[in-house]
Amino acid sequence: MKQHQQTRNTQPAMQATLKWSQRVYTFEANEVDTNISSGNCLFFAPHYKNNSENVHSFIIMNIPESRLVTGESHKIGPGEKAEINAYFGSSSIGRSGWATEGEIRIVQMDQTTKALVATFHFTIVDTMGQVDIVDGSLSLSLADHATRYIPGSGQVTANLDPAIFPSLGNLDAQTITFKELQDGRIQLSARQQVDNVSQGILMLFNEQHARLLFLIGGLGFPMNGGRLQHEWNVENRTLTATFTDYVISYDGKDHRITDGSIEVILD
Structure with a gap:
């Protein structure tokens, strides 16, 4: 379901390129829902189809709060039990699953303003085939979670x-x-x-x-x-x-x- 969206003059909070079966698609999420509890930081990013209320695809990422350190890079996956995991889901594409491999790089984690900037990529493998999520970027504030x-x-x-x-x-x-x-x-x-x-x-x-x-x-x-x-x-x-x-x-x-x-x- 579509959430209240704020007017932004900056890039989407999360964006990436989706590649599957020789197809390329731009994923953009203007809002990323975030939850920090038990030392884990959860990100949920939905991409809406043609500005409608229908979710085309979504990305979930879980990363320990202690790993949000400027300049650090970390492996994503494999699977849901990895220390850092990611999930891609899409009924439109017809492929979903947990990341089998990938990486996230913390470009900036400002402890004063709580501004977070990161880049990432990961791959999922579904029975219908794999999806590569590449050139991913995440840019948001964790100020709510103070x-x-x-x-x-x-x-x-x-x-x-x-x-x-x-x-x-x-x-x-x-x-x-x-x-x-x-x-x-x-x-x-x-x-x-x-x-x-x-x-x-x-x-x-x-x-x-x-x-x-x-x-x-x-x-x-x-x-x-x-x-x-x-x-x-x-x-x-x-x-x-x-x-x-x-x-x-x-x-x-x-x-x-x-x-x-x-x-x-x-x-």
Whole structure:
């Protein structure tokens, strides 16, 4: 779903060139959603088709915050369990997957202004063939994330088939936190943890639009397919939502998410 977009006079926050089957396509994302938790920095960048509300493709990257050091280069992948991973998804191209190889270079990480500039490239291999994501660049501010999460109350539940972690079972997240972003949206985190394993939902929303990512530890995972309906009552600060028929892939296995419910109060 399309998010509120700010007017920019600069280059897109993320851009890259996609190459597959002798085809070349320009990927541009004017906004990159970011979440920093448990020492991990998550980037989610959607590219919209011809300025419509339809997502043509998207890129997810997870990188430890400690690796965001000016001048450093790091390998991307292979797979979702790599220290630094990346995911490319596109129903339009018909190819999706985790990076098998790649690299990210931190051109600038200004600890004062929180400005981040990086370049990257990586490759994914799908049953339909591979996609090379080349000449990638990332340019954004992490200033939002100097703001701490505020505790909320409520519950986020969903059925997981099969369970991702037997010790956790279905999603029942009651640790609710949130922060208000500079663009007017709210970033909600709902977590469930037992011992050293955790799962949860990251939701970015305003009154009109919302987006979900699945959290495993500090890492963000794409939720493919699915339906989401939400209602944000600004006066009462209450959020209610339902979501179902999503699929996430973890450790080589697909997990179906159904009967999801969000009922929280953000005081």
